[in-house]
Amino acid sequence: MGGYEHTLWTLFLPVISFVLLGLFGRKYFSKSAGLIGVFLLLLTTALSLYTAYQYFFVNGLVDGIYQKIDAFKFTWLTFSPGVSIDMGIMLDPISVMMLVVVSSVSLMVHIFSLGYMKGEERFATYYSFLGLFTFAMLGLVVSSNLFQMYMFWELVGISSYLLIGFHFQRPSAVAASKKAFIVTRFADLGFLIGILMLAFYGGSLDFNTIIQHLSAQQSSAYLAATTASFLGVTALTWGLTLVFMGGAGKSAMFPLHVWLPDAMEGPTPVSALIHAATMVVAGVYLVARLFPLYALNGASLEIVLNVGLFTALFAAIIACTQTDIKRVLAYSTMSQIGFMMFALGVSGTQGEQGLGYTASMFHLFTHAFFKSLLFLGAGAVIHFVHSNEMKDMGGLRKWMPLTHLAFLIACLAIAGIPPFAGFFSKEEILLATYNKSIWVYAIALITSGLTAFYMFRLYFSIFWRKEYNGHSHPHEGTMSMKIPLIILAVCSALVGLIPFGKFVSVGNQPLETHFHLMFSILPIIIGVAGILIALLMYKKENDRPQNMAQAFGNFYRAAKNRFYMDELYLFVTKNIIFKWVGRPSAWFDRKVVDGSMDEIANLTLETSKAIKGLQSGKVQRYAMYFFGGIAFLIILFVYILK
Amino acid sequence: MTAHQIIFYCLAALILITGLLSVTCPKVFRSAIFLLFSLIGIAGLYFWMEAEFIAAVQISVYVGGIVVIIIFSIFLTEQAGKETRSIHPVRTVFAVLAALLGMILTYLTVLNYDFVESNEAFDLNIPRIGNAMVATGEGGFSLPFEVVSILLLAAMIGCIVVAMRSSITKPDEKKLTQSITEIDEA
Amino acid sequence: MIPVSHILILSATLFFIGMYGFVTRKNLITMLMSLELMLNSVNINFVAFNKYLYPGKLDGIFFTIFIIAVAAAEAAVAISIIINLYRTHKTIDVGAATELKH
Numbered sequence: 001m002g003g004y005e006h007t008l009w010t011l012f013l014p015v016i017s018f019v020l021l022g023l024f025g026r027k028y029f030s031k032s033a034g035l036i037g038v039f040l041l042l043l044t045t046a047l048s049l050y051t052a053y054q055y056f057f058v059n060g061l062v063d064g065i066y067q068k069i070d071a072f073k074f075t076w077l078t079f080s081p082g083v084s085i086d087m088g089i090m091l092d093p094i095s096v097m098m099l100v101v102v103s104s105v106s107l108m109v110h111i112f113s114l115g116y117m118k119g120e121e122r123f124a125t126y127y128s129f130l131g132l133f134t135f136a137m138l139g140l141v142v143s144s145n146l147f148q149m150y151m152f153w154e155l156v157g158i159s160s161y162l163l164i165g166f167h168f169q170r171p172s173a174v175a176a177s178k179k180a181f182i183v184t185r186f187a188d189l190g191f192l193i194g195i196l197m198l199a200f201y202g203g204s205l206d207f208n209t210i211i212q213h214l215s216a217q218q219s220s221a222y223l224a225a226t227t228a229s230f231l232g233v234t235a236l237t238w239g240l241t242l243v244f245m246g247g248a249g250k251s252a253m254f255p256l257h258v259w260l261p262d263a264m265e266g267p268t269p270v271s272a273l274i275h276a277a278t279m280v281v282a283g284v285y286l287v288a289r290l291f292p293l294y295a296l297n298g299a300s301l302e303i304v305l306n307v308g309l310f311t312a313l314f315a316a317i318i319a320c321t322q323t324d325i326k327r328v329l330a331y332s333t334m335s336q337i338g339f340m341m342f343a344l345g346v347s348g349t350q351g352e353q354g355l356g357y358t359a360s361m362f363h364l365f366t367h368a369f370f371k372s373l374l375f376l377g378a379g380a381v382i383h384f385v386h387s388n389e390m391k392d393m394g395g396l397r398k399w400m401p402l403t404h405l406a407f408l409i410a411c412l413a414i415a416g417i418p419p420f421a422g423f424f425s426k427e428e429i430l431l432a433t434y435n436k437s438i439w440v441y442a443i444a445l446i447t448s449g450l451t452a453f454y455m456f457r458l459y460f461s462i463f464w465r466k467e468y469n470g471h472s473h474p475h476e477g478t479m480s481m482k483i484p485l486i487i488l489a490v491c492s493a494l495v496g497l498i499p500f501g502k503f504v505s506v507g508n509q510p511l512e513t514h515f516h517l518m519f520s521i522l523p524i525i526i527g528v529a530g531i532l533i534a535l536l537m538y539k540k541e542n543d544r545p546q547n548m549a550q551a552f553g554n555f556y557r558a559a560k561n562r563f564y565m566d567e568l569y570l571f572v573t574k575n576i577i578f579k580w581v582g583r584p585s586a587w588f589d590r591k592v593v594d595g596s597m598d599e600i601a602n603l604t605l606e607t608s609k610a611i612k613g614l615q616s617g618k619v620q621r622y623a624m625y626f627f628g629g630i631a632f633l634i635i636l637f638v639y640i641l642k
Numbered sequence: 643m644t645a646h647q648i649i650f651y652c653l654a655a656l657i658l659i660t661g662l663l664s665v666t667c668p669k670v671f672r673s674a675i676f677l678l679f680s681l682i683g684i685a686g687l688y689f690w691m692e693a694e695f696i697a698a699v700q701i702s703v704y705v706g707g708i709v710v711i712i713i714f715s716i717f718l719t720e721q722a723g724k725e726t727r728s729i730h731p732v733r734t735v736f737a738v739l740a741a742l743l744g745m746i747l748t749y750l751t752v753l754n755y756d757f758v759e760s761n762e763a764f765d766l767n768i769p770r771i772g773n774a775m776v777a778t779g780e781g782g783f784s785l786p787f788e789v790v791s792i793l794l795l796a797a798m799i800g801c802i803v804v805a806m807r808s809s810i811t812k813p814d815e816k817k818l819t820q821s822i823t824e825i826d827e828a
Numbered sequence: 829m830i831p832v833s834h835i836l837i838l839s840a841t842l843f844f845i846g847m848y849g850f851v852t853r854k855n856l857i858t859m860l861m862s863l864e865l866m867l868n869s870v871n872i873n874f875v876a877f878n879k880y881l882y883p884g885k886l887d888g889i890f891f892t893i894f895i896i897a898v899a900a901a902e903a904a905v906a907i908s909i910i911i912n913l914y915r916t917h918k919t920i921d922v923g924a925a926t927e928l929k930h
Binding site for chain 3: 673692742802
């Protein structure tokens, strides 16, 4: 099917931005880099939107099913006949949806950064990194096979590393970027092994082929994958779980989440783009991409469900206690991604049962808008207050009315108050969990209440609580900072009204989502209750928060210290791995491996020193040696060995 | 003791004494003259062994050729009157010991070996040598002959090139020594 | 009648005289002369073997002829090298040319 060749340009325009600004930016475009980046991204976004329009409304739907379209494909590396790594662009509902999300959020961040990063010394470098990231993320979502996805996955990781460590003069930024890279890299190890296992049993790297081979229950590939087992778990489950491990690393799922809060060291617009809206949902996207396999394999889907659910609750609890506003947002992001994960975990493959899948993608979609709005709003605040701490803020609503309004809309959206975007997607998730299990539903409900509470705690702490009495004079930013806030606020308010099920569903068949009014009452009440509690505690300065903290005692302290996860990791790495694995092997390497090599070298050196004298360059001495040799041979052969 | 034997021992004494003087005499030119006598003695030995052709070659090539160019080179390198630098006495002692050891070893070997002498007449006429030199069949030496011809040609050209070098390619040599010192410094 | 072993002893003695000269001399020309002595001692051996042990053959004679030819070539080349060395180093001492050693 033709007509989609232009999607290639959506990938290449950011690359142009990256190369142009990366190579020549600092010299020639140090001022205009931002405009160039924005312009190219504008084209990319326009193309993405056009693609989405064409796909969803013109010719994507054939016989009631959204087709998978290979817009572009070529064989890149052939290992053996039939096994090759392809490069391609595959369009299906979720990839087209992600195309729109990534490019539009990236555009907003590009525009916002015009004001936010102004006067930065490495302004052009920053934009070139943004271009690289956008390229990598777009490449990831349109990948037609696992290996291509893995490559873009790593590319996303490296651009995230570069952007977190953008202010490399700060030791904390360097440490954070290293941490993010190492943790995700560790997870990617699992991902790679998983890819290889799936490719081995599926006989291909191509998504469609793998799914086809492994989901037909009578096929030999499926039988091979389910009969081979390791530690009592079938190969297919291992493969899928390991792939999920990669996804969990990127999406900051417990216990691989430790890097995300630290990643907030990056410039705030970067956090909005990478660590809120796009890269961190790559794990969700990955699971969704392989969803037919997960759905067939109960054990691995169970893992997805439980990890998602636990992370959602765990992160929400921590978010209630943090005082750094970006960290609150980071934990909130983790919690929301947990929502998406467990929504996938409760989903089935057919019709109404597939609601979880649709809900997850829907939440991903709406979350991208309101969370990037929250981050950009927080960025605007931080930009003018010069602090991340809540205690330095308060009463800002008078100084920054537009930011205040946008932030409020985003908070309402994430808290699930109708008619804002988050309400609809969260409703669908809750409905899907309710159909599956009452316990999951209960936990999800508690978490969404907590969400409302901590978001409004944040909101009141920033904009109300007390009169602003800081040293700097906060004010609204430039036009370039306002526009993205306005656009995203409008989106956050309205995208929930899109009948999402008609576009994205598990079988790619349009799904009619019903809206149950009675069902929605409880979540709304809980959300409003969360908001009210936050209002009581944080609207005005009072000692209720302290009382509350005391009431919870140790639990509060543990949550405030993020349940000591960082300390646990440090303990494991320093005291166990470094001490018992690293040091002995370093010793072994130094003493035994290097030592033997050194000894061989020394031996050679000593020998050469010893026999160097023989090669004196003196002809007569050689003649004597020669004569001695012959005399020896004569004695040996004529007299001794006669 | 027949005259035949006496002649042999006289020749042997001549060869050995002049040879020894040739290698021990400190003056180069005198060494060359002693060498000349030693080579003439060897030519006499060939006559004594009825190998007249070889004796003739010996005189014409060695005495007339090699010794003459050696003497030439002594004059060219202005060594005629010079005494050669004497070496360390310890090394002289070692060299004497080594030579004696070798001699004793060889004497023992030679004296212990039972040579079966043939009673046939040794008939060495020139036409026979000439025919064998160009013959290709059994007992023919045409291939070594050709090889030696080529070797002589190569040696001739080599001599000319080596001897000419310094006058023609002096700059190159400078460069060479320069590069050598560079390597040295490195 | 002189036994062949006497001739061999003569040649062996001459050979070791040559060898003694070769290792004790410093002057290249005298070293070359010692070398000629050694070659001649070999020639004596060949002729003696041919005459006393295999009178019907010519191998020893031919070897002698070839050795003389090779010796002539060798002497010519050696002399040209010595003269060249003298030009560049102003000496013909065997230890003088040491550039390649370093």
